[in-house]
Amino acid sequence: MENKNRQKNSFDWRSLIAGTAGGVASTAVFHPLELIKIRWQVYEAASLKKLKFLDNPSKDKLGQLAPSYRPKYRGLFDTVLSVYKNENGIRGLYRGLGINTLASGSAWGLYFLVYNGLKARHDKKLTISNYTLDATIAGVSIILVTNPLFLIKTRMCLQYSEIDKDVGGKVVKYKNTLEALRTIVRNEGFLGLYTGFIPGLFGTLNGTIQMVSYDLMKSWWTNYFHEDLNTVHFSTFSGLSKIIAVVCTYPFQLVRARLQDQHQNYKNFFDVLAKTYRNERIYGFYKGLIPCLVRVTPAASLTFIVYENLLNFLKTL
Template identity: 40%
Template sequence: MTITAAVPGVQTPACTAAGAAPKPTSAPPPAARSLFRHVHIENLAAGLSGGVISTLVLHPLDLVKIRFAVSDGLELRPKYNGILHCLSTIWKHEGLRGLYQGVTPNMWGAGASWGLYFFFYNAIKAYKTEDKLESLGATEHLVSAAEAGAMTLCITNPIWVTKTRLVLQYEAGVDPSKRQYKGMIDALIKIYKCEGIRGLYKGFVPGLFGTSHGALQFMAYEELKSKYNKRGNRPSDSKLSTLEYITMAALSKIFAVSATYPYQVVRARLQDQHNRYSGLVDVIHRTWRKEGIHGFYKGIVPNVIRVTPACCITFVVYEKVSRLLLGFKNGN
């Protein structure tokens, strides 16, 4: 009989009758716990699809919201009496092209933001629920969504700056010679040349505060779905009907907008090429001094009218496309 020294981490062969080969008895070591194991490209594709489709449908209302948000009394700005007057005025003077100024960076921004947001959020959420029997609570959903939002903003902020600049080219549709930027790429290049990397990241700090918007929205969405399924004695990840998804998305979006809208006004004003502020505090101080609390909620009506259906479209498209893609992947 041969005696072998035991080596840590190595299976020592047992003595077997008639020299028979030993049978392996150890299971393969568990895979290392990694965030990348929870990354699914389907979430990115589904979120991108939802963001692009909702933007194409509702961009004119986004344009109106931004123009109202930066309306601070400067003489160069057109005066609008309301949403319909703004839309009809732009249509009359600039046509359909005027209503869709800035749509290219908006599609890129919304598509990338929603795609990356769902991509990061689902990976973070899956990572945190690994080895846990119960689903995440409200606070964990909030933190996961905030982390995903911050990661997304680091990538997409330059796109949002170009969108704001293009949307605020007031007379570009009437007189092309007054167009400061020809398009998204031209805007990115000119902003970088004239203002450097700092120009491309204007509004980043209030944007970080704005991640609370997405965090509150996703927390509310997840909690509503969970409570609804629990009430119906169904698993927390049960598939809902289109109408149920729309209801959950709308309620969560209205809640988030109501709680966080002022940051959007502050960010739009920082990114505005027609006015100059020394920073975040200066925007807040001047807005409060000249316009009061009302100034921080300018544009909220067109924003709610736009983002609620936009959110519903995005979430429904996301849920349907992600299930379709995952079904293909799993061979179902």
């Protein structure tokens, strides 16, 4: 009995392995959509062309917002073609894959480790407040560790082959992930690795909403239908929970990406909010939402399918 209680109150290494595997698998498959999403999140030019309700929308204003060397995209499909044509074909679409795999794999693995560890400490049936608090603590803990990795991932995804290394004295292009790390620390200090941390904290609501929704769906299904869950359930519940989470928290993801964009100079979180709303209105906060949903819905399903099945297998060992 004592041994069982000790196991119940400890963090389970199997969650770490299964979560990491799920994150790596989904990243490897869907990375090109992540790159396209980030490109659109920071693409200031698109909104002003579409916002007919803005007072006197000006092409000059548009030019002042977007760096002159930033590629011009007419739509999502055009973005894919542009990256493929101008940035070394398929390699361009997988720019930043290595650091994204490391960031996403470690984030998912650590998240499941902490989240499941916290849930295991409850002696009674979990309530919505238990799920919410545990998921939030896990999310905040993980972003403290992984924010530098996701910052570098964003910087690598915003590499444009057409530009030189230095534009106006500011480094905007890196040879590889290690150089990006060294350059950020040298030019922006250690705290530069935590650029975008504040919207990232708000963005942890994404994980909270997703995990609470996912666990509640699983709990409801098993209690109502009295049957074991399978891959179809994992896929459906994780996809639905991710859609709910993204729609609720997407503006924070966009603000974080813009703060981390090496081609712009926003002062802080509130500067991004003010400029984005002034120049692009509410639409600006949801740019890239479609490729985001196209990416994260199947990616979440794949992550949880791998996670749940591998975790169940590891428990049999």
